[in-house]
Amino acid sequence: MSRITPLNKLTSVNRLTTLYVLALGSVGLLVIVGQLLIQHSIAQQHNDSTVINVAGRQRMLSQRIAKAALALHVRPDTARVSELEEAVALWIGSHEGLIRRDGAMHLEGANSKEVQALFDRIEGPRQRIVSAAQQLARIETHEGASSAEVGGLVAAILESEALFLSGMDAIVSQYEREANAKVDHVRRLELGLLFATLAILALEARFIFRPAVANIRSTVGRLEESEAGRARIAEELRAIFDSVPALIMHCDTDGTIVRLNRSGATIIGESIEKLTGICVYDLFTGQEARLRDEDLQIVRSGEPQLGLLHYLRNAQGDTRWLRMNKIPHRGADGQTAGIIMFAVDVSEQKRLERRLMELRSEEERQLGYNLHDGLGQELSGILYASRVLANRLKAKDPESAAQAAEIIALVKRGVETVRGIAKSLRSIGDDPDALSKSLRELAAVTRETAGLKCEFEEKGSVLLFERDIAEHLYRIAQEAVNNAIRHSGAQQVWIRLAQGDEETVLEIADDGRGMDTVGMRRERSAGLDPEGMGLSIMEHRAELVGGRFQIESRPNHGTKVRCAISM
Missing domain, CATH: 3.30.450.20 (PAS domain)
Known part of the structure; x- marks a missing residue:
């Protein structure tokens, strides 16, 4: 099967369009010509009927002249003379109009040779009738004619009338034959136009409509195939979409x-x-x-x-x-x-992550307890023993006693460090206000150990009845404060906690050197944790409890960490 290219399609469409326009124009032209012929034929028939009517009236007028002449012969009368004169005048005018085909009388066209020959044949009788009628009218008007003279004129009229009537019958018949011939001619022309129209329609059906129908059928077939293919693709895409x-x-x-x-x-x-x-x-x-x-x-x-x-x-x-x-x-x-x-x-993933965080918190708490109750107690014992040893050495060996005092100071700092670590690893408690208490204690410990101002601000009374939310918020605050201490060079840190009708908000802000948040996001998208600040952990903790985590910072304008949780 040959492949139909767009160019071939265009050529075929242009060819069919041209043929269709030509066929339509031809049919239109034939219709116009047919209408012109019909109008012309109607006009001719109207004219021919007028001519035939006038010719027929001539016979009636000749009979009227004859009757008027007889009436004058029987009883002369002025009224009858006028009637005769009027009939003769009308008869003469109509006859001349027929010969000249006077347009004023709606007798358009020209007489054929046959008709003109017939008019020439009756010209003698017509003139004798006119002459006799005019003489009769003059004689009767002056009342000077004898009965024999009047009878002679009447006889001449009657004799010529018979010849005139016979001739007019021939003329009327000839008019009718010519009119019928014209009608037959128009009928043949109309039949010719009909056959030409039918031929054009047949050619149009053969060379235009048949190829057009084939093209339409082919196009419809391709469209149906395309639609079926599109439906299959849509069904497949829908199946993929749903699966x-x-x-x-x-x-x-x-x-x-x-x-x-x-x-x-x-x-x-x-x-x-x-x-x-x-x-x-x-x-x-x-x-x-x-x-x-x-x-x-x-x-x-x-x-x-x-x-x-x-x-x-x-x-x-x-x-x-x-x-x-x-x-x-x-x-x-x-x-x-x-x-x-x-x-x-990711519900299952979030459940597992939360469980891991819970296990981690549990391990941290356990580690805190172990540090406090294990290593802390042991260091406390070492501290006590060191103090006893130092007291014994004061009198015997002052130099050794001084060294023991240094050991006591180191052990004491170790005990404080262990206790601080243990405290930071402990759970914040189960009370609804445990978060507020823990954050206030965090601020106090920060002031004591870090040597910078740290304020806790609480708007209203914040109560959290979900322990895991409070725990994660506290760890976020802890990490943010540690970041401020280690990396920002801040002089003051603010810890703020507020609770509204729709959300609980935790903010940790500092007046440190700030950071480039654009670069930070770029490094984090590359899998890096900038400056080891644990931002990913804070964000992850916020996600675990459905919070929105944000960092606002500019170089030399401090940093604000914000976590909002819908309640």
Whole structure:
């Protein structure tokens, strides 16, 4: 089978178009010619009927003249003379109009040779009738004619009338034959036009419509094949779309769900039909503002948002953690027309991570207890024994006693260090206000051990009944304060804790040298932890409890670490 190229298609379409225009123009021309012929034929028939009527009236007028002449012969009368004169005048005018084919009388055209010959044949009788009638009218008007003279004129009229009537019958017949011949001629022309039209239509059907129908059938076949292929591809894509073990959702710029896959509906715990058309923000209770801000930034910048973490509660009441990427969907004009969300359910991963953090915290607490009760007690024993030894050496060996005093100082610092480490590794407690107490104690210890100002500010009375949230917030504060001590060169640190109707906020700020947050993000995206500050650990702890972790910093303008948790 030969392959149809776009050029061949274009050539075929142009050829069919040209032929169709020619055929349509020919049919239109034939219709116009046919209409002109019909109008011309109607006009001719109207003219011929007028001529025949006038010719027929001439016979009637000649009979009228004869009757008027007889009436005058029987009883002369002025009224009858006028009637005769009027009939003769009308008869003469009509006869001359027929010969000249007077347009004023609507006798268009010209007489044929046959008709003109017939008029010439009756010219003698016509003139004798005119002459006799005019003489009769003059004689009767002056009342000077004898009865014999009047009778002679009447006889001449009657004799010529018979010849005139016979001639006019021949003329009328000739007119009728010529009119019928014209009608037959027009009929033949119309038949010719009809056959020409039918021939053009037949050629059009053969060379235009038949190829056009074949092209249409071929095009429809290709379209049906293309549609079937498109349907198969759409079905395959839909199967892939539904089988991807992740939530794939398309929303418009207002957050209305346009479509989503079956796996996503399963994660949410509702049917696709029920979810389509609702606002996606309604699924993420307590995170609406954050989601709107993310989507607004995508719409304004046209850039995707990657690695976002959100949670939702499905229809069964289970909390599902989703790690999602949001990608702008652009319309035909290139502008952002919607947002495509690709989210993976990381609930099990988050559960395991939380469990690992719990185990780590438990190990840290256990390590703290071991340090305090084990190494701490042993160091305390060494400290006590060293003091006893130093007292004994004071009198016997002052120099050794001084060395013992140095050992006592070292051991004492070791005991304090162990106690500090043990204290930092201990759990903050189970009371609702344990976080506030622990942060206040952290500020006091920082002032004592680090030699810088550290203030704790609490807005209202913050009560947390979920121990793991309080524990993670405390560890975040601990890490942020340690970073400020080790890396920022700060003179003052502020620890702030506030609780509102919708969220609990923890902030740790310092007046240190600050940092380049852009470079920090670049290093972190490359897998590096800048300056060993443990920012990834803080962020990870915030994610474990559903918090939003932020760092605000500029060189020489201090640093602020913020963690907000929706309640």
